[in-house]
Amino acid sequence: MAKKSLRIEKLVGKAIYDYNLITHNDKILIGISGGRDSFSLLKLLSMRQKKVPIRYELFPVHIDLGFDDNSSEKIKEYLAKQGFDVIIKKTTIGPMAHSSYNRENPCFLCSMLRRKALFEIANELGCKKIALGHHMDDIVETFFINMIYTGEISTMVPHQSLFKGKLSIIRPLAYVEKSTIDQFANYHHIPSFEDGCRYRNNSRRNVIKDLIKEMEKKHKKAKRNIFNSMKRVKTEYLLMEHKR
Secondary structure, three states: OHHHHHHHHHHHHHHHHHHOOOOOOEEEEEEOOOOHHHHHHHHHHHHHHOOOOOOEEEEEEEEEOOOOOOHHHHHHHHHHHOOOOOEEEEOOHHHHHOOHHHOOOHHHHHHHHHHHHHHHHHHHHOOOEEEOOOOHHHHHHHHHHHHHHHOOOOOOOOEEEEOOOOEEEEOOOOOOOHHHHHHHHHHOOOOOOOOOOOOOOOOHHHHHHHHHHHHHHHOOOHHHHHHHHOOOOOHHHOOOOOOO
């Protein structure tokens, strides 16, 4: 496992270098969802602090969506054992997004309000970067979701500048596959504390996950090739409208 752990560290380092994700004296908010991806991201960036010459600070933050569970307490207890003091923001985002107020797209509203809460806390802390635990699988899935459900070619990006450069969202796990993160999490005994969202296993993303799995059965490099294709775009072979 030591070699695999080193590999994930190298992939994170490459993403940081390729997209200039972390610079000296950065204050970085780490979005902690309660899943293994965000816990792994926090651990990897913490490990990296000890190995690189630049200095940066990490501020783990969890947005409690207000479901009837105790996942926030479990997150706080786990991170305390790891030496981190997590900030927990209590909200009612979950129940409100899934109420009769918003029947059309609860997942979109929930995500938007959660992101808004992170922006507000980042501003309070003086953090100009928010690191999220999205990985290669998430990026490929979002690419398909946007094509199939919204009719556009777009996806998550490793470094997204917002508000005229005042804030950035960074994704240091962009080059890492979900399976690799799971191996890292297993080795380090990293848990997962899911909230009470009833839509967790019934979303568009899960439909796309199944689609990609079927493609990989026929061609094992399908997912990675799709990911690489987003960096090799030949616009002359796309349906671009000519301006008159």
